[in-house]
């Protein structure tokens with residue numbers, strides 16, 4: 001378990017934080033005003049986008065590898081997961097969400113995130129945002145999931161459709177969702 005967050009000063013009163021045992025584990029907290037950095041995982045929305053009978057996978061401009069993955073993003077305050085999915089889908093691909101159904105919830109402890117993965121049916125004309133450099137439309141039976149995060153969601157969606165699941169191996173530390181998380 002890594003302490004991902006680099007808070008050195010209290011965001012409420014600007015006092016230097018200290019490491020102290022609190023509610024069962026060592027946490028950063030403010031000895032002056034009592035603010036505690038709980039460092040809870042952030043929820044990330046992931047969309048396995050079905051478009052014209054195929055699955056749309058996109059390649060992020062920030063990824064070194066030529067890897068295509070799901071559309072992802074963080075929820076904004078005041079929106080439901082479905083609204084967040086529709087917004088991210090529109091921003092990143094210009095597509096319109098017609099229907100969504102939950103695939104499952106997946107841990108991603110390395111980035112202190114929880115992935116909420118949906119199957120999304122989308123219509124419209126694909127136009128990628130600047131964050132994405134390329135996309136592919138892949139027939140569902142030709143998808144090759146990876147053994148972590150959004151790849152596990154892809155595999156579960158395939159199993160539910162009785163599609164054979166054949167995993168690919170990715171470099172150990174590659175990130176397959178939103179670099180904005182960093």
Ligand SMILES: [Zn+2]
Pocket residue numbers: 010011012013014015030031032033034035
């Ligand atoms: Zn404080």
